[in-house]
Amino acid sequence: MRVLVGMSGGVDSSVAAALLLEQGHEVVGATLKLWGGASDSGCCSVADVEDARRVAQQLGVAHHVFSFTDDFDEHVVAPYVADHAAGRTPNPCIECNRHLKFDRFLRRAVLLGFDAVATGHHARVRPTPGGFELRRGADQAKDQSYVLHVLGQDQLARTLLPVGELHKDEVRRRAAALGLRTAAKPDSQDVCFITASGGRAAFLGARTGVHPAAVVDRAGALVGRVDAVELVTLGQRRGLGVAGGTGRPRYAVEVDVPGRRVVVGEPDDLLRPWVEVGPPSWVGPAPAGGAAVLAQVSAHGPARPGVWQVGRMAWSEPQRAVAPGQAVVLFDVTDPDRCLGGATAT
Amino acid sequence: MAPPTHEPERIAYLDNAATTPLRAEALEAMLPFLTGRFGNPSGGHRVARDARLALDEARDEVADVLGCQPGEVVFTAGGTEADNLAVLGVVAARGGTAVCPAAEHHAVLHAVHAVGGRVVGTGPDAAVDLEQLAAALDDLRGQVAVVSAMTANNEVGTLTPLAEVAAVVAERAPGAALHTDAVQAAGWCDLRALAAPAALVSVAAHKLGGPKGVGCLVVRAGTPLRPLLHGGGQERDRRSGTQDVAGVVGFATALRLAAEERVEAGARAGALRARLLTRLEGEVGRVVASVPLERALPGHLHVRIEGCEGEALLVLLDDAGVCASAGSACASGAVEPSHVLLAMGVPKAEALTSLRLSIGRATTVADVDAAADAVAAAAARLRAG
Numbered sequence: 001m002r003v004l005v006g007m008s009g010g011v012d013s014s015v016a017a018a019l020l021l022e023q024g025h026e027v028v029g030a031t032l033k034l035w036g037g038a039s040d041s042g043c044c045s046v047a048d049v050e051d052a053r054r055v056a057q058q059l060g061v062a063h064h065v066f067s068f069t070d071d072f073d074e075h076v077v078a079p080y081v082a083d084h085a086a087g088r089t090p091n092p093c094i095e096c097n098r099h100l101k102f103d104r105f106l107r108r109a110v111l112l113g114f115d116a117v118a119t120g121h122h123a124r125v126r127p128t129p130g131g132f133e134l135r136r137g138a139d140q141a142k143d144q145s146y147v148l149h150v151l152g153q154d155q156l157a158r159t160l161l162p163v164g165e166l167h168k169d170e171v172r173r174r175a176a177a178l179g180l181r182t183a184a185k186p187d188s189q190d191v192c193f194i195t196a197s198g199g200r201a202a203f204l205g206a207r208t209g210v211h212p213a214a215v216v217d218r219a220g221a222l223v224g225r226v227d228a229v230e231l232v233t234l235g236q237r238r239g240l241g242v243a244g245g246t247g248r249p250r251y252a253v254e255v256d257v258p259g260r261r262v263v264v265g266e267p268d269d270l271l272r273p274w275v276e277v278g279p280p281s282w283v284g285p286a287p288a289g290g291a292a293v294l295a296q297v298s299a300h301g302p303a304r305p306g307v308w309q310v311g312r313m314a315w316s317e318p319q320r321a322v323a324p325g326q327a328v329v330l331f332d333v334t335d336p337d338r339c340l341g342g343a344t345a346t
Numbered sequence: 347m348a349p350p351t352h353e354p355e356r357i358a359y360l361d362n363a364a365t366t367p368l369r370a371e372a373l374e375a376m377l378p379f380l381t382g383r384f385g386n387p388s389g390g391h392r393v394a395r396d397a398r399l400a401l402d403e404a405r406d407e408v409a410d411v412l413g414c415q416p417g418e419v420v421f422t423a424g425g426t427e428a429d430n431l432a433v434l435g436v437v438a439a440r441g442g443t444a445v446c447p448a449a450e451h452h453a454v455l456h457a458v459h460a461v462g463g464r465v466v467g468t469g470p471d472a473a474v475d476l477e478q479l480a481a482a483l484d485d486l487r488g489q490v491a492v493v494s495a496m497t498a499n500n501e502v503g504t505l506t507p508l509a510e511v512a513a514v515v516a517e518r519a520p521g522a523a524l525h526t527d528a529v530q531a532a533g534w535c536d537l538r539a540l541a542a543p544a545a546l547v548s549v550a551a552h553k554l555g556g557p558k559g560v561g562c563l564v565v566r567a568g569t570p571l572r573p574l575l576h577g578g579g580q581e582r583d584r585r586s587g588t589q590d591v592a593g594v595v596g597f598a599t600a601l602r603l604a605a606e607e608r609v610e611a612g613a614r615a616g617a618l619r620a621r622l623l624t625r626l627e628g629e630v631g632r633v634v635a636s637v638p639l640e641r642a643l644p645g646h647l648h649v650r651i652e653g654c655e656g657e658a659l660l661v662l663l664d665d666a667g668v669c670a671s672a673g674s675a676c677a678s679g680a681v682e683p684s685h686v687l688l689a690m691g692v693p694k695a696e697a698l699t700s701l702r703l704s705i706g707r708a709t710t711v712a713d714v715d716a717a718a719d720a721v722a723a724a725a726a727r728l729r730a731g
Contacts, residue, residue, distance in 0.1 A: 033680035049680075064661055067680035111731035112661050 001115040002026045003160060006101055007056065007063070009048030011182045012120025012163050014055040015171045018178055019162040020118055021059060028114070029056040029063040032105060034072035034096070035193040055180050068104050075099035077193060084200075085208045087257035088325030089233045091147070091299075092191055098150040098281075106158060118160040122168070123148050123339075125156050132156035134283045136337040137164040146299050149329040149342040150281045201228045213260040215240050217250070223264060229255065232262050234323040235270055253321075271318035276311065277328050277343035287330065287340055294331040297322045297345070303331050354667025358713040358720075361669045362553075362645060362706030363500060363530060369555035369707075371603060372596040376557065379592035386588055388580060397591045404598035411605045412547060412564055413538030420563045420584045421594050425529035425550030428563035429453035431574050431585065432525040432546040433492055437461045439570035440521075442491035445482055447474035448689035449501075453548075454494045454527050455685070468689045471637045472499045473506045476514055483518035490522040497531035497541060501686040501702060503646025504637045505531070505540075512543030523569050529553055529561070533604045534612055534643050545569045549601070551593065555707065556600035560593035607707070615645035615705045618714050622647055622703060625718035630725045636687070636700070645705035650692070651721070653729045656700045657681040662724035668717045671702045 005017040007029040020027050031052040049065055056063035076095045083090035101119060109117045122137030123145040131153055137143040151159065163171050175183035190196075194203050204210050205228075213229035216222055224241030226232055232240070236252045242264055253270055254263035275297070280286070287293060289310045294303035297319075306315040313328050322328060322345040329342035359367070385397035402416070409416040422428045433444050434457055444463035446454050449472040458465060464486060466478040474495050483490055495511045498504065508526055515524050525546035528537055533554030541547045546569060550561035565571050565584060577586030604611070619639070626633045632652035639647075651659065656672030660681070663670050672681045687697035703717055 062664070064664075065680040066657055067682055069680075107731075108658055111658055111728060113665075113727070 001160075002028070002113065003116050003118050004105075004109040004112070004114040005029050005118045006105060006120075007031050007052035008120065008188070009051035009055075009182065009185075010120060010188060011175050011180070011185050012122070012168075012171055013052070014120070014180050014182045015166075015175050015178075016118050016120040016160075016162045017055065017059055017061065018174065018180070020160065021061070023162070027059070027061045029053075029059075029061050030105070030109075031063070031065050032100065033065055033067045034069060034076075034100060036069040036073075051182050051185070055182055058178070058180060066105065066108060068100055071104050072096070072100055080191075081204060081207045083325050084204050084230045085257070087230065087232075087255050089323035090325045091327055092193075093147045093299075094150060094327055097147055102148075102151055102155045102159065106155060110158065116158045116160050118162060120163050121148060121161050122164050123161050124164040125159055125161055131284050134339040135164075136331075136339070137161075139167040141300070142168045143300070145339045146296055146327065146329050146342075149283065149327065149339050151283060152281065153284065156283070200231055204228065204230055211257075211260055213256075213262050215242055215262045215264055218253075218263060218265050218269070223250075226262060229257050229260055229262060234321050240264060267320075270321045272315070272321045273318050274306075274309070274312045274314040275319075275322045275328055276346050277313065278346050280341055280343035282341035283339055284341075292333045293340065294333050294336055296329045296331065297326055303336065305333060354665065356667055356716065358668045358716040360703040360705065360709065360713060360717050361671050362709065363503070363702060363704035364671055365552045365558065366533070366555050366706050367708055368552075368557055368596070369600050369603060372556050372600040375599040376592040376596040379595055383591075385591075387591060388578065388588065400595050401589055401591055404594045407598040407602050408549075408562060411537070411601050412549065412562075413542060414547075414564045414566060417582065418564050418566050420565055420581045421589055421597075422561050422563055422585055423559050423587075423590070424552070424561045425451075425527070425548050426453040427574075428529075428548035428550070428561050429494070429525075429527050430457045431563050431571070432548060432565075433457035433463075433494055434461065434574060435571040435584075436492040436523050436525070436546070436569065437463075438572035440491040440523075442489045443486065444492045444494065445479070445486065445490055445519075445522075446494040447479070449473075449499055449686040450494060450496055451500050451527055451529065452685075454496070454525075458494065470690050471641060472502050472504045472686055472690050473641075474511060476510055479511065480514050480518050483515065483522075487519070488521070490519040492523045492525055492546070493519065494525040494527065497526045497528040497535065497537070497547075498643050498646075499686060500530040501684055502637045502648040502690070503530070503642035503704075505535075505641055505643070508540060508543050531643065532601065534608065534615075534645065536605075536608065546571075551597035551600055554600050554604045556597040557593050560590050560597045562597070611707055612644040615707075615709070618705050618709055618711065619645060619647050621711070622705075622714045622718055623649070625715070626651075626721060629718060629722040636690070636692070645709070647703045647705070649701050649703075650696055650699045651701055651725055652699060654699055654701075654725050655728065656698055658728055659701060659721070659724050662727065663717075663720050666716075666720035666723070668720040670717070671704070672698075672700055 003025045007013045031049045053063050080090045080092045121144045122142040124135040126133040136145045210228035215224035232255050250264040253265035291308050293308045295313045296303040330340040332338040385393035387398040387401045405416045444458045446458045447468045449468045466482045467475045493515045523545040526544040527548045529550045532549045545566045547564035552558040575586045634650045636648040683694045683697040
C-alpha cells in the first residue's frame with residue numbers, strides 16, 4: 001500500500017514509519033503544522049518538524065509539512081477555549097483526532113493517492129468479516145484507544161496503527177536499533193498548544209479571560225479562593241485554595257462559572273448513578289439501548305461496568321461524577337479490548 | 347531496509363525564483379579559491395595578495411554590472427544580510443525609522459518591524475501604493491531614515507516603478523535613503539538603469555547562477571551606514587569578517603554572465619512562460635495569473651488555480667518530478683498564506699491556491715511541458731476529490 005505516515009517528531013510515529021517500510025509498504029512522511037502560536041511541547045514546534053524530517057531522511061522516505069493551522073484553530077483551539085469558558089473540561093486530543101488527523105489529514109492523503117494513513121498511536125485496527133475493529137494497544141499502560149474512539153468504519157478502513165502491536169519499551173528499542181534520533185525522546189505531555197511557562201491560565205486569560213471565584217463548602221461557608229474558575233474541573237482536589245490538614249480531603253463537587261463559585265464537598269458527594277452524554281460516535285454498529293458495556297472516562301483510567309442507555313451511561317455501582325466535556329468511551333464487556341465508540345459527558 | 351519509494355523519471359526544475367543551479371563557469375572560477383589559492387585577502391604576503399587580487403577584480407566586475415563604484419560594493423553573506431544592513435545600518439547611522447511596502451521580502455519587512463518602522467499598503471499588483479507611501483512619509487515627516495522598495499517581487503515577480511518611488515521619497519522625505527532589494531531582479535534586469543534611483547541595492551548570487559551565502563549591498567557614496575558586524579573592519583569598515591573569496595568570485599562571474607545574456611535570456615524565458623501559461627489556461631482551466639505578465643520578471647509565472655490547494659498540488663507535482671513553489675515557506679516548511687498575496691488584497695482561501703512556476707536559464711521546453719502535464723493531471727485529481 002501507499003501509506004502517508006503522520007510523523008509528529010516523536011518516537012512512536014518514527015517507529016510506525018519504520019515498521020511500515022519493513023512490512024513492504026510505500027511510505028511517505030508528513031508532519032502537520034497545527035499551531036501557529038508559541039508552543040514548547042507536543043506536535044507543533046519547528047524542532048519537532050525537524051525531528052520528523054530527520055527521521056524521514058534516515059529512513060529514506062519523502063517528507064512533507066502540511067499547514068492545517070486554520071482547521072486546528074477552528075476545530076480544536078476555539079472549542080477548547082469555549083468549553084473552559086463554559087465550565088467544561090475539554091479533551092483537545094480527541095477533537096484533533098476527530099477533525100484533523102483522521103479527517104483533514106486523511107482526506108488530504110486520499111486526495112494525494114494514498115491508500116491509508118498511519119500514526120504512532122498505541123491502539124490496534126483489526127479487520128474482521130463484520131468490519132474494522134478498534135482495539136486497545138498491546139501496551140495497556142500506553143493505550144490510546146480512548147482518544148481514538150471517534151474513528152468510524154470509513155476512517156479505520158484507511159488507517160494503520162503499527163506501533164499498537166508493541167510495548168513502548170519495544171518501540172524505543174527498535175528506534176534505538178535503527179539509530180533513530182527520536183529513540184530517547186520523552187513522551188509528549190499535556191496540551192500541545194499550551195506552553196509550560198504560561199500554562200492554561202495564561203492561554204485562556206489571553207483568549208477569553210479567566211475569573212477568580214469563591215470556594216465554599218456545602219453549607220455556603222467560604223473556605224478558599226481560586227484564580228480561574230474556568231480551570232476548575234468537577235472532582236478536582238488540588239489547587240482549590242482550601243486549607244489542608246483539617247479533616248478529610250475536599251473535592252470540587254459543583255463548578256458554577258457564571259456565579260464565580262466552586263462548591264467543595266466529600267468524595268461521596270461526587271457519586272452518581274449515571275453520566276449523561278451528548279451525541280455518540282460509534283466504531284461499528286451502535287450498541288443497543290440496555291446493552292451491558294464497560295465505560296472509561298479518562299485517558300488512562302479504568303473501564304467500569306454498566307449499561308448503555310441511549311443518551312446516558314448507567315453505572316453498575318455509583319461512580320465519581322464525570323466532568324462535562326470529558327469523553328465517555330465504551331468497550332465490549334465480553335471482549336474488553338474492543339472499543340465501541342463513545343460520547344462527550346454533558 | 348529497502349524503501350520502494352517512487353522516483354520520477356526526470357526532474358523539471360521550475361523553482362528558479364527560490365534558487366538557481368550554480369553555473370559551470372561560476373564553479374570553475376571558484377574552484378581555485380577553494381583549493382590552492384586559499385589566502386586571506388587582508389594579509390600582507392603573496393598568498394594573501396593573490397586572494398586580494400581576485401577579490402578586487404570581482405568587486406570591479408560587480409560594480410560595473412550594477413552601475414556603481416567598486417568602493418560602493420559591500421560584500422555580504424547573501425541577500426538577507428544585505429537587506430538587514432541597509433535597513434538597520436541606515437537607521438542606526440541616521441536615527442529615525444524605516445518605511446516599506448507590505449509585499450517586501452521578509453528580510454526587509456522583519457528588519458523594518460525590528461526598528462518599529464511603518465509598513466504601507468500595496469496595489470493589487472504587489473507594487474507599493476505611491477499615495478499610501480506619500481501619506482506615510484508625510485505622517486512621519488523628518489523621522490524617516492530609509493525607505494525600502496523591492497526592484498521586483500520575489501513571489502509574484504512584479505517590477506516596482508523605482509523612479510516614481512524615488513520621486514515621492516525625494517519630495518516627501520528628502521533626508522531619507524532609498525533602498526531596493528534587487529535580489530529577485532538582478533538576474534533579469536539592467537540594474538545600472540533600474541536601480542539607479544536607489545542609494546542602497548541588495549543582490550544575492552544564488553538567484554542568478556552563483557553560489558549560496560554570498561551577495562552584496564551597494565552603498566552609494568554619501569549614504570550613512572553603521573555596520574551590523576564589528577570586527578576587523580573589512581569592506582571599508584561596513585562589514586567585518588574575512589571575505590568569502592571563492593563565493594565572491596563565483597558571484598561576480600555569474601552576475602557578469604547574466605548581464606551579458608540578459609536580453610536573450612529574458613526573451614527566451616518569456617517565450618517559455620507564455621507557452622506554459624497557454625497550456626495551463628487550455629488544459630487546466632480556471633487559472634488566473636496573479637499579476638499582469640508584462641509587468642513581471644520574464645521567468646516568473648505566479649498563478650492561482652481554482653479548486654487546488656497549493657500545498658496538496660505541490661506534493662503531486664513533486665511526485666511527478668516537477669519542482670515548484672506555493673508561497674512563502676515558513677521555518678517548518680509548511681505553506682502559509684503568502685503575505686504578498688494578502689497585501690495584494692487576495693482573500694486568504696484564494697491565496698492558498700497559489701502556484702509559482704519560475705523559469706531559469708537552464709529551463710527547457712521539455713521542462714515546461716512536463717510542468718504543464720503534471721499541473722493538469724494534479725489539478726484534475728484535486729478537483730475530482
